[in-house]
Amino acid sequence: MERPGSMERPVGERGKQTQQAGASTQADTSTQADTSTQSEAELRDRASNRSLPQSRPPDASDRPLLDELFPEASSLAPREPIDRRGRPAPPKLELPAPDANPHIRLTLSDARTDREKAIDSFRARGEHTTVLQLSHCSTALTEADFRRLVPRGAHMDAWSPAAAFYKIIPGRDPLSLARLPFYYLLFHSPAAALAYQKNASRLSKLTALHAASGIASAVAPPAGFLEHGEDMAAVAAAFVLHPPGHALHLHTVMQPYNRALRALVDAGGYAPIVRAADASGAAGHRVLLHIDGYEPSHWDLWQTLARHAHARGIIWPFRDDRPSALRRLRDAISLPTLARDKFQATAAASPRASVGHMPSAAEHGDASEGADADADADARELNQLVMNRVYNRWIVEFDDADAARRFAALWHRVVLPAAKERNGAWKDVEEERWVQAEYLW
16 A cells, blocks of 8 residues: 555646646747747838839849859949950940931942942043044045944934944144044044944954955955845945955044143134134134145235136125135134144144154253254244145135035136236246145034
């Protein structure tokens, strides 16, 4: 049997343990309450921070993968520009708006090559007129001989394309106006000159192909024989720029032109031939007379022309119907402005060639006693050469072109009649004076 005291002790210890357990339970409950209160406060703080995203740095979960892998290339945080030495670069100035400054022009890049730029620059500085020169030819060619070689249209024979020339200048001696074996053909564009040159070369080859060059040559094509739509007989008869068996010398004059040739092209002819129109707008037409022998007086020659016209019942339409229509060639040209080699480019087969000139002592600046004498001798020699080239040459002006051509035909290669009041022994010793007349065009 157990004693009563021993039964009471365990009961007391159990009470104490029960009290301690209750106290610990209350402490845990208070701790949990404090923890829940603290977590609620933290949640409220986080919610308030989420409502203000500008004050909070971006979370790693919100940043893109590129910014996480390459933070130096991040677009969220702009960096200051740094130069090569690691120092901050100076701030860049803002460009003005296009309309704010009217002096700024947007220019496109030039896509042309260097060769195209050089060609365009040369054309911009070049001449406005393209010149073809026909050399080593007859001096009796007319404008119609060149007009027949203009390329025709493909469907209309009467249609002349842009390959036609606008002016022909026959080669002449600038002083005596004597014909020389070359011609200048003026075109508005290089393309027109090239088309005319190609067609003239083609016709020259066709003429040489069907022309008889010897006993063993083929028979000439009959009239009406067509080749590529062209009558070979008509082509051979129309092409007269050079004799059969000779080459065609039709070349382009190189640019830029020299001063004399440019003046000739701008004026449209030689100065004694080209004359400005009068007040009524009509330009005169001129005939050149060259008389062999001594030079008659102005009045004697005028009376001879009047008697010749009266005997044939002709009334010539002279310029202003006065004796002033007849004048000497040396009065029509400006002799003081002429030099020995000034017009050589317009009176030779090679316009770009120059004449060799032997300088005198005065040109060398020699101060010796014979310097002035040499200069005077050169001047007298030059004057004598000029006078020999213009001596006994006359210009007759008309108002009508047909009358001028008829006058030239009547007076060409005829003997000049003697003056009415001239009677003496000179007829027995002097030879007959022949007259050569030419219509200037």
